[in-house]
Structures are given as C-alpha cells and as structure tokens.
Amino acid sequence: MSLAVFSAVLAAALMHASWNALIKVRLDRFASISLTSLGMAVTALPVLPFVDFPGAGAWGWIGVSLCMHIGYRLFLIRAYEVGDLAQTYPLARGSAPLITTIGGVILIQEVPGPFALAGILMLSAGTFLMSLRGGGRLAAFNLAAVGYALTTSLFIAGYTLADGMGAREATTALSYAAWLFVCDGLVATAIALVCRGRRLARTLAVEWRIGLLTGFLSGAAYAIAMWAMTKAPIASVASLRETSILFAMAISVFALGEKMTGWRAASALCIVAGVVALRLS
Template sequence: MTEWLLSIEGTETGRLLAMGLALLAAFSHAVFGALQKGRFDPWLTRGAIDANYALMAAPFALFVVPWPEPHMWPIFAGMMVIHIGYKLLQAMAYERGAYTVVYPVVRGTGPLITVIAAGIVFGEHFSALQWLGVLALSGGIFGLAAFNLTRVNIDPARLRAAIALAFATGIFVAIYTTYDAYGIRATANPFTFLAWFFFLDGLIFPLLALRRFRAMSNRPNLGALLKRGFIGGLIAYISFGSVMMATRLDKVGEAAVLRETSTVIAALIGWLVLKETVGWTRGLLMAGIALGAIIVEFGG
C-alpha cells in the first residue's frame, strides 16, 4: 500500500485520489465539527475525542509503522504546539458563539491563507481563474456566516468575541494545514507521520478536559461523553488523515479548498437529514461555494 501511494505522487492517478480524499475529508469534517459543538461542553468533547484517537493510534505508532527518522521529532514538536493552539481557539469560539456562525468563519478564512502559504512554502501557484474560484468559495462561506448571523440572538460583545476567535482559528487551520503537509512530505513513510500525529496530538487536550471536568459542579454523563469521543476519534482519522494524505499526493492549496466544501455538506445534512429549511439565499451561497471548488480543481 505504501509503495503504491509513493509511486503515484505527482501523477494523474495521485491527483484524482487526492481530490477524492479531500472531498471525503470535507464530509467527515462537517460531522466532526457538529460533534464537538453538540450536547456537551466543547472542551470535554474535544478531550474525549483526542483521548480516543491517541489510544487507537498508540499500537500502530509503537509497533506497526516504521519509527520516525531523527529529523521528524522537532517537526512533531512544532505540530503539537500548533494543534494545541488551534484546539484552544476553536473550543473558545464554540463556547461563545453559535456553530452555524463560528464554523463558516473558520472554514472561510482557512483556504485563503493556505493557498498563499502553499505558494510560499511549496512553490505552488494558482492561475487567475483558480484565484477567482478561491474567492467565490470563501465569499460564499463568509456569506453563509453573515446570513446565519441574522438568525441568532446573542449578546453583541459575546458575538464579536466569537467571530474574532473564529477568524483566529481559521488562521491556525491554514498554519496547521501547511505545516502538516510539510511534515507528511518530510518522512519516507506517510503512515509513520499519520500514526505518530494522532498518537502525539491526542496526549495534551485530554488532561485539560479532565481538569475542567473535575472542576464542574454539574458533570455530564461520562459514558455518553466517552461514546461521543470514540465516534469522534474514528471520524477524526477520516477527516484529518484524508486531507493530510491528499496534501502528500497533490497540491496543498487545492486539497485545502476542496475540504472547505464541508460547509455545503453540513448544510445539506441539515436539509436532508434534519429537515431544516435551506431557502434561496443559502442555496445560492452553497452553489457559489461548490462552483468555486470546481473552478479551483479544474481551472489550473
């Protein structure tokens, strides 16, 4: 499997597989975001998710995949710092604002900065048509956030804090996407990076969540929380693992843009599964996001 993946890097087969992986990441990320913002405190949910995927990854990291090369340990250390910052900001944003407002702001900020960063770090360059697609996608996502703002009733100061934190989280999304792409390309075996990523990334946040859990006077049901964490851990492998592998096989910027169609998928899930009303405005914005992604993928 590893040899085959390495053999298709930079080929048309690799490009098509990367596109499929990025779209798979988009679907799973929409589900992942809803899980963290769901019925439990977002800090506790994230802690439960991280604990589960660290435990799942441990045997693979320690006993199955080749051990990381010496130069990978500083890369993993930087990765942990970046992802802790991202998760802290995301939890604080979800704590203060509605999911339908916070999530689109985070996802709209990420691709704009990632495309610029990928150009600097990896020498990737988008055509003018592709840049038009990026602007259409991010504009549509921000439009969804603005539309959803009219549907929430929240204290203005709290709302401003939530949006500011969402923008900061989006910047960290761009940073970790670019950095993780660098990391997964720096090791000979991509599965070594993935196994150690999930093992190391899941070690810190459960400790923060446990401290928060112990301080609560009204603690949630631990069994239900851990069950959600287990499901979230499985989804995390699909969501984060897919997009990281896509950035190894093909362009980082294109993978990042395709992943952000998760906002459309989240809205479609709400419409088809939860029977929410989409309406013409949201429908047109979703179409703009999808069109932008198509332009980026095929406009090069």
C-alpha cells in the first residue's frame, strides 16, 4: 500500500470516528443518522454534473450497497441505544475486516499477503479486546449490544465488498460515490419519513446543521475509502479504516468523559501494531 493511500485512509478514519461520536451524543439517534444520510446526499449533489453516469454494472453494486446500508444503519442505531460507544463501536467495526477478508477471498479471489493478513488479525484482535474489556470489567459486557454490533458488522462487510467492486466497475470512484450517496440519502429519508413523519421534519428544522456536518464527514470518509479500494486490496483498506477505533477511543475518553484503562491501552498497542503491518504489506 502506497504512502498516499495509507495516509488518505487514516484521514478518513478520523472523519469516520468523528461523525459516529456526534451521533452517539444526540438524544434522537435514529433522526441523527437519517439526517446524516440526507446530509451526504446534499453534499454530493453539486458533484453530479462533473462526474460520469454509472454504467449498468456499477448500478447493480449500488443496489446491493443500498440494501446493506439500510441494515447497517438500523442495527447500528440499536447498538448505540443499548450499549456504550467504547464497546459497540469497536465490536461493530472490528469484526467487519475479518468478514470482509473472508468474503474477498471467496467472492473475488483477493488473498492478502503475509504482512497484510498479520495486520488484519492484529487490528481485529485489538478491537475485540477493546470491546470486551475496554470498560475495565467483563461484568459490564452487554450481550444485547454485542448482538446488534455483530449483526452490524455483517452489513458493513457486505457494503464494503459491494462498494469496492462498484468503485472498480465505475469510470471513477468519485462518480460511483456521488451517485451512491444521493440514492442512499433518498432511500434513508423515505424510510425516516415513513417511521417518523412530521417529527422528522421538526428534528430537521432544529438539527439540519449537525446533519450537514455529519453527512459531509461521513461522505468524505467513505469516498476516500472507495478510492483507496481501487488502488489497494479491499480487505487491507477495510482493515486500515478501523484505526478509526483509536480515534473513537480518544473521543470517548477526552470528549465524552469515559474512563481510560490498561486494557484500552493494550488494545490500542495491538491496533497500532496492525497498522504498522499493513503499512509494510
């Protein structure tokens, strides 16, 4: 993986952790994540006149991705409602690279090299450790939150593989990303209106600024990741994105007032080791 791709994915990871933390602290997370999707669509609209219209192959992957994103959002919201950011976020994100790696080997015959595989395993091990013991005591382990988080990881792996292949199929990764974001925003908004109706309109009137901010951060982070997946193996990019867990830990400690523990420090070192291995791959 080149230094340019490596650095870009790290920047995307920081953006990803930031918008997740912003959603975590909102009182109505369903509305917040729906507004984030709408914000992604709004920020992508000005890009459409300057990118190609995707071909039939790319649109097929967009369709798969839309379905995966719907499931991802619904289960992520439930995970945040019943669990702490420091547990649910690492588990949801940390399980996905392993699933993505297996899916990449089976579906597109993309087999990681030795260093890449070591990096993926160390990143996943670090995130599992942070999730299981990040709060300090295993007694705090929330089974319901873990179930929602693991299901979320399946959807993450699904849309990661779909979007990696779609970005490669399209003329450019930006054209694929822009059309995906606009379509996803429309679908997410339609679902939110069915579920919330006028209540969503009232929330939008109050929180449209935060929706635009989280939408921009989410869209920029994922567009960078899709571009990176056209330059490097999908599983390696997906794993490196999970350095967002380190940023999420820092946010949870310094901004949300959660406790820093020895277990968190150990898991962070494991994640850093995985990052180094991926950089050497």
